Every structure is written in structure tokens, then in C-alpha cells.
Amino acid sequence: MEVKNSRQKQRELTKNAILEATEQIVLLEGWQAVSIRKIADAIGYSLPVVYTHFESKDAIQEEFVKHGFNLLATAMQQTNEKYGDAETRLTQMALAYFEFAFKNAAYYKMMFGLGIPSCQKVQEIAEIGKFSSIVIKSISSLMDEIDEQRKFLKFHTFWSILHGLTSISMVNITAAPNEMQQQILLDATQGFIKNINR
Amino acid sequence: MEVKNSRQKQRELTKNAILEATEQIVLLEGWQAVSIRKIADAIGYSLPVVYTHFESKDAIQEEFVKHGFNLLATAMQQTNEKYGDAETRLTQMALAYFEFAFKNAAYYKMMFGLGIPSCQKVQEIAEIGKFSSIVIKSISSLMDEIDEQRKFLKFHTFWSILHGLTSISMVNITAAPNEMQQQILLDATQGFIKNINR
DNA sequence: TTTTTATGGTTAACACTGTTAGCAAAAGTA
DNA sequence: TACTTTTGCTAACAGTGTTAACCATAAAAA
Structure with a gap:
């Protein structure tokens, strides 16, 4: 005391x-x-x-x-x-x-230092559409189903994985070595592809 | 013209x-x-x-x-x-x-509105250790291997998935409906678990 | 008890920031 | 040439983080 x-x-x-x-x-x-x-x-x-x-x-x-x-x-x-x-x-x-x-x-x-984009207007940025449509096309060529909503869901999952790894690496919180970051990326992508048809 | x-x-x-x-x-x-x-x-x-x-x-x-x-x-x-x-x-x-x-x-x-945390000092925040050790413990109980580095890799992957989904939802870019966000979360987690032993 | 010394608190200022009002000069139009 | 529109300026407002200078008041030393 x-x-x-x-x-x-x-x-x-x-x-x-x-x-x-x-x-x-x-x-x-x-x-x-x-x-x-x-x-x-x-x-x-x-x-x-x-x-x-x-x-x-x-x-x-x-x-x-x-x-x-x-x-x-x-x-x-x-x-x-x-x-x-x-x-x-x-x-x-x-x-x-x-x-x-x-x-x-x-x-x-x-x-995580989030929050600069105004959260309101960002939704209306058309440029995001170009990006997402390309990725969705690439994802759906791996899928058996053709349900639009499931494609969108898978895209969102994939994007989340990418952005999560990127931003955590960028804020450099755990300071993982460089070659490990790539391994993590491939690891997560692999899991995603494996699970793509449930 | x-x-x-x-x-x-x-x-x-x-x-x-x-x-x-x-x-x-x-x-x-x-x-x-x-x-x-x-x-x-x-x-x-x-x-x-x-x-x-x-x-x-x-x-x-x-x-x-x-x-x-x-x-x-x-x-x-x-x-x-x-x-x-x-x-x-x-x-x-x-x-x-x-x-x-x-x-x-x-x-x-x-x-993505990243960058407030000073990128230098954040690494030294001990409080992150508590969080990561708990999650690592939970992950390793699902793994056959006991390699420390692989455990850390898997943790990083899992965290990336979580943070990616969270921050994209928070910036609210694609404005995915609420019940879909939970589906995405479960979807990604499932893929991660399925792939946990390569 | 008196005199230092330290300390908690103050006001005022510096060097910035985004944003806007008001005014003078230049350029285009009649 | 005379009038209107555009263009660019200075100056200011209301904030911001940060610090210097100072003044009481309370503690410590004489």
C-alpha cells in the first residue's frame, strides 16, 4: 500500500x-x-x-x-x-x-485510426463500383451458384480479408515481418477459396 | 467536342x-x-x-x-x-x-480514413498483448501443430478478417444490410477454421 | 514566527488551421 | 468609351494545440 x-x-x-x-x-x-x-x-x-x-x-x-x-x-x-x-x-x-x-x-x-471519410458521402462514390465489379466477376468464375446476393456476400468477405490485413499491417500494430505478411495473405485467400462453395 | x-x-x-x-x-x-x-x-x-x-x-x-x-x-x-x-x-x-x-x-x-494512431508508439502498447494472447490460446486449441510462429500467423489472419469486416462496415462503404454483415462474418470465420490445419 | 521555496492555477500570447466577407483590378461585352 | 462580369487580393473570424510569464497560496526551512 x-x-x-x-x-x-x-x-x-x-x-x-x-x-x-x-x-x-x-x-x-x-x-x-x-x-x-x-x-x-x-x-x-x-x-x-x-x-x-x-x-x-x-x-x-x-x-x-x-x-x-x-x-x-x-x-x-x-x-x-x-x-x-x-x-x-x-x-x-x-x-x-x-x-x-x-x-x-x-x-x-x-x-485503429478510423474515421476520416465522412461516412455519408463515401457511399455515393461511383468509383468503388468499378473496383467491386471486377473483383466480383473474378470471384463468380469460381462459384457454382449464380445467386447475385451470394456473389456480393463473397465479394464483401474477400474484400474484408484484404482490407483487414492491409490496414493492420499499415498501422503496424503487431509488427509482423514482411515475408510473414505475404504468407498471411495467401493463407487467408486459400481459406476463402476453399470455402467458396460452402 | x-x-x-x-x-x-x-x-x-x-x-x-x-x-x-x-x-x-x-x-x-x-x-x-x-x-x-x-x-x-x-x-x-x-x-x-x-x-x-x-x-x-x-x-x-x-x-x-x-x-x-x-x-x-x-x-x-x-x-x-x-x-x-x-x-x-x-x-x-x-x-x-x-x-x-x-x-x-x-x-x-x-x-479508408486510416492513420490517426502514430504508427510508432502503437507497437509498444502492452494492452494489445492481453487481447492477442487470449485469441491465440483459443485458436491453438483447434490446431494440430504447436509451432509458435504458425500460431501467430493464424492469429494475424483471424484478426485481419475481423478488423477488415469491421472497418469496412464502419466506414459503411458498400452499405451492406445488417443481417448480411453477420453472414459475412460467419462465412469468413468458417473458411478460416476449415483451413486452419492447411 | 518569519522568510524562502515550491506548486497549483491563472491570463495572454504564438503559430497554426478552415472558411468567408469586402474590395480593387482586370477582362470581356455593348 | 462605358458598363458588367469575372478574378484575385487583403483582412478578418473563429477555431485549434502549445507554451511563456506571472501571481497567489500552501508547504518547508530559518
Whole structure:
């Protein structure tokens, strides 16, 4: 047990207040709406006080990224404990991951640096159609069925695999070596092709 | 053929100059380093001139997102034409996608709103370890092998699938319906599990 | 108890950012 | 030549992250 005098206690309290105030803004308006002045306003102190607890705005974000990964880890832990069979366990973990990301969208976006495209107009960019039609054509030549919706589903799956690997490599989180990245790509593609006709 | 007087010609020229100047900055320092004043400086005009060609900074970005998807589409097209066998064609497309993303990293990041995490410090966040160790444990219970590196590879593959689907859904590019997203998730997970022992 | 010393907090400023209003000069049209 | 339209400018507004200079007040030393 460490002894804390009232000074240290006070410091910790206002540091927590900063994080809570920031979370309020993040959840309501997203990280891009966070400003040091807003935080200072919310905790009832003047602006430079924030800088006595965090050396920059990035430092505050880092704290949130850490917290986000902690939340994700516990969500996975809980799912892990709930199911006995290894296969359903992994499937449930996939669902839990997905659920986490959308229930904590603000956190997830911060964790992976997502969110610049305005989320509204991007849907209307026609250029995406060119890309998807080419890939869909290539995928459907491997499929027995000709159901349009299943083709679209498979395309979305394939694209997700590609984009996921790419963006994780790009943010360089796990710092996997270069030749491994290619192996991962081929590994995932193989699994996709194998499963293409269910 | 439309007749363009010298006024329209001039307008188009400076518009192109804006895009080229912006590209220079984007390629050298990334999109976050782009400012309207820098652009104006580069094209030798004053600041508000930029606003006579683009109504906002977001509009400029939109242009780049479009251009990025065009580049991606032609890369896929070229790969598509090069290979006869459907299976190798799809595999080569996966490789081409990956190559495109890293050769045009600045574009790719803009297209998917990637890049807030500082890319340097994120690697050192210990909290990621908790998450990955749990998932790796769950994956390895499905594997016959006990090679550490292969476990890590499989984890990376699984994570890529999850993150890819999540972030594409979150940016909401294709606007796939909600129940389909879950199907895609299960589809990809199934393929991954099926292929887990090669 | 008095005098330093450290500390929590303040205001004000710097150097930026995107965006817009108002005005002067140039170019095209009558 | 006189009038209208376009083009480009300076200056400003309202923000942003960050830091320097300063002032009380509380703790520590004399």
C-alpha cells in the first residue's frame, strides 16, 4: 500500500476528471470534436492545467487506445470462458469482436485510426463500383451458384480479408515481418477459396 | 467536342495545379499535413482562389478518394487480364491489392480514413498483448501443430478478417444490410477454421 | 514566527488551421 | 468609351494545440 498525501490524491482526481470529460465528448461527438479547451471547460479549470497531467493531446488519445484494448481483451476473455467447444468458441469470439466494435464504435475508431471519410458521402462514390465489379466477376468464375446476393456476400468477405490485413499491417500494430505478411495473405485467400462453395 | 474558351481552359489548368500540388504534399507528408495555405502557396495564388475550385477541404479529399479507387480498379483490371486460371487469378488479385495499398500508401490511407494512431508508439502498447494472447490460446486449441510462429500467423489472419469486416462496415462503404454483415462474418470465420490445419 | 521555496492555477500570447466577407483590378461585352 | 462580369487580393473570424510569464497560496526551512 502506498501512502498518498492529499496533493497526490487531488492530482489523481483531476486526471480522472479529464479522462471522464474527454470520454463524454468522444462518445457524443467523436474524437475529432475533442479540444483541450473543451476538456478544461468541463473540469472547471483553465486550459494549461490539462498539460500538467498529459504532455500532449496525443498522450490523451494513447490513454484511450490502451483503455480500448483493455475493454476488448476482457470481452474476449468473457466469451472464451463461456463456451467449451473450441470451434464454437472461436466463432463466438468473432461475433463478440464484431459486437464490441459497434457497441464501442468511438473507441474502436480511435484504436485503429478510423474515421476520416465522412461516412455519408463515401457511399455515393461511383468509383468503388468499378473496383467491386471486377473483383466480383473474378470471384463468380469460381462459384457454382449464380445467386447475385451470394456473389456480393463473397465479394464483401474477400474484400474484408484484404482490407483487414492491409490496414493492420499499415498501422503496424503487431509488427509482423514482411515475408510473414505475404504468407498471411495467401493463407487467408486459400481459406476463402476453399470455402467458396460452402 | 465542346468548345472551351481561354477562361475555362485557365480554370481547368489551375484546378489541375491544385490537385498536383496537393498530391505532392500528400505523398511527402501525408494528408494531415495538407493545408489550404500550402496549396495556395504552391500554385502561386492567394488562399481564397482554392475555394473557387473546391468548396471545402473535404471536397479535395473526396477527389483523391475517387482517384485512389480508380487506381485500384485499374490495378485489379490488369491482374485480371493477365491470368487464365480462375483460382490463381484470384490469388494474384489478392497480392495485387496488397501491393497497391503499400505502393500507394498515402492514397490507401485516405480512401479508408486510416492513420490517426502514430504508427510508432502503437507497437509498444502492452494492452494489445492481453487481447492477442487470449485469441491465440483459443485458436491453438483447434490446431494440430504447436509451432509458435504458425500460431501467430493464424492469429494475424483471424484478426485481419475481423478488423477488415469491421472497418469496412464502419466506414459503411458498400452499405451492406445488417443481417448480411453477420453472414459475412460467419462465412469468413468458417473458411478460416476449415483451413486452419492447411 | 518569519522568510524562502515550491506548486497549483491563472491570463495572454504564438503559430497554426478552415472558411468567408469586402474590395480593387482586370477582362470581356455593348 | 462605358458598363458588367469575372478574378484575385487583403483582412478578418473563429477555431485549434502549445507554451511563456506571472501571481497567489500552501508547504518547508530559518
